[in-house]
Amino acid sequence: MATGNGLIAAVAAELNRTDLDVGGTQVTVSQTALNDALRHLFNRYPFSWRVVDPPLPVTTVAGTSVYDTSAAAYGSIKVHDIYGVVLDTGDLQTRPMTEIPHQQFLRQWANLAYLPQDKPTIYARREQYKIVVAPRPDASTYTLRVFYSLEFVDITTFTADLTQVPQRAIEMVKIGMLARLYRWMQDDDRAIKLYALLEEEEQSMIREDKANPNLSFLMQPMSMGWPLTVNYWQSPFITGVP
Numbered sequence: 316m317a318t319g320n321g322l323i324a325a326v327a328a329e330l331n332r333t334d335l336d337v338g339g340t341q342v343t344v345s346q347t348a349l350n351d352a353l354r355h356l357f358n359r360y361p362f363s364w365r366v367v368d369p370p371l372p373v374t375t376v377a378g379t380s381v382y383d384t385s386a387a388a389y390g391s392i393k394v395h396d397i398y399g400v401v402l403d404t405g406d407l408q409t410r411p412m413t414e415i416p417h418q419q420f421l422r423q424w425a426n427l428a429y430l431p432q433d434k435p436t437i438y439a440r441r442e443q444y445k446i447v448v449a450p451r452p453d454a455s456t457y458t459l460r461v462f463y464s465l466e467f468v469d470i471t472t473f474t475a476d477l478t479q480v481p482q483r484a485i486e487m488v489k490i491g492m493l494a495r496l497y498r499w500m501q502d503d504d505r506a507i508k509l510y511a512l513l514e515e516e517e518q519s520m521i522r523e524d525k526a527n528p529n530l531s532f533l534m535q536p537m538s539m540g541w542p543l544t545v546n547y548w549q550s551p552f553i554t555g556v557p
Contacts, residue, residue, distance in 0.1 A: 319473030352491030
């Protein structure tokens, strides 16, 4: 596993700039480039390998549709992105909720305040940290289990392993550092080429993550050719003639 100092040393060697190396007079420039490269990667796409375990529990309030998810379970670090929400009813009716765009939510649930309360099945993101659910919960005994990632916090201990990214992403971080350092050196031609290469690498990793996400919920297939007679999330074992 690479460390922050390991990456800084490798990049400084490639640039042939001892002042940008660990202990060099300009090492803070390399440290900033490393943090900026990581922040850019995390802001670019909600990679499923960033999902925190366990999910964030948010208790429902009967009749309330908007919930704040900002308070993560790791000190003062807030939620960066939401990957999915599961309605935990405490029984077999526990199920993943369906996310829709907020604009679509406003159209489809314009009369939300006047509809009967029930178990929420739909959610949409509102502002940076909030989600809105529908229908409005009919009980204050449910838990919204929010699968999320944490906001990036700048690395300050550069001797530690870069556990924020999988090993296959280390080279991408290195390219991002090089691009930023060439720009700092006012070598725009090399910087532009590296940013183009970085874009290709990021798109490749995004395609990989979309094809094989670390987090997904799948319905059980039909049993003996017969579909389930009840909601899968209520009972995956009961089958019968439709």
